[in-house]
Amino acid sequence: MESKKYLNDIIQIKDMMSRSSRFISLSGLSGILAGIYAITGAVIAYIFLLPDINSDVILHSWNFRMIVAILIAVAILSFVTAYLLTSRKAKKNNEKIWDDTTKRLLINFLIPLVTGGIYILIKLNSQHYGLTGSLMLIFYGLALVNASKYTIGNIKYLGYAEIIIGLICAAFPGYGFWFWILGFGLLHIIYGSLMYFKEQKG
Known part of the structure; x- marks a missing residue:
């Protein structure tokens, strides 16, 4: 009986240490909404800005500026939604949302993401448009993996x-738009849904 109690104490201490060195889990609903934002932005771009989905959008054109504006809007909405829902979840579980672990998470997330963003802009400025979608997906994926040790x-x-x-x-550059929807839209919705149902069961 004593050994079982001792084992339970060790498990609880280990869990507390793990949580203290990791950021609280992100809300599954925020992932679902991020995917919806991405798909909505893509639909708007497809209908109003990309009459020929396989044609290049010239840098510095009005269409290009609007596409960039949509991308920024999707990113801002996703981050704000994630922050608000995760804050609500943290408050519910009596957990802190802003501490040294959160700072490390953001730093590890932003380094690959900002590096990728700068590299993509350099490529666009050189009029290399074909791999933009694949580069966005790859650098975003690297940012998630790099930050995952703090979540x-x-x-x-x-x-x-x-x-x-x-x-x-990258192997099918002419279909970057559709892969972008798959990666930033559908994958977020699928992952967010799995996390959401897991939260509800917990």
């Missing part, structure tokens, strides 16, 4: 999936 959950698997989709996309 509770399996976000690294989403990162792996994004990298794989990005590499496949």
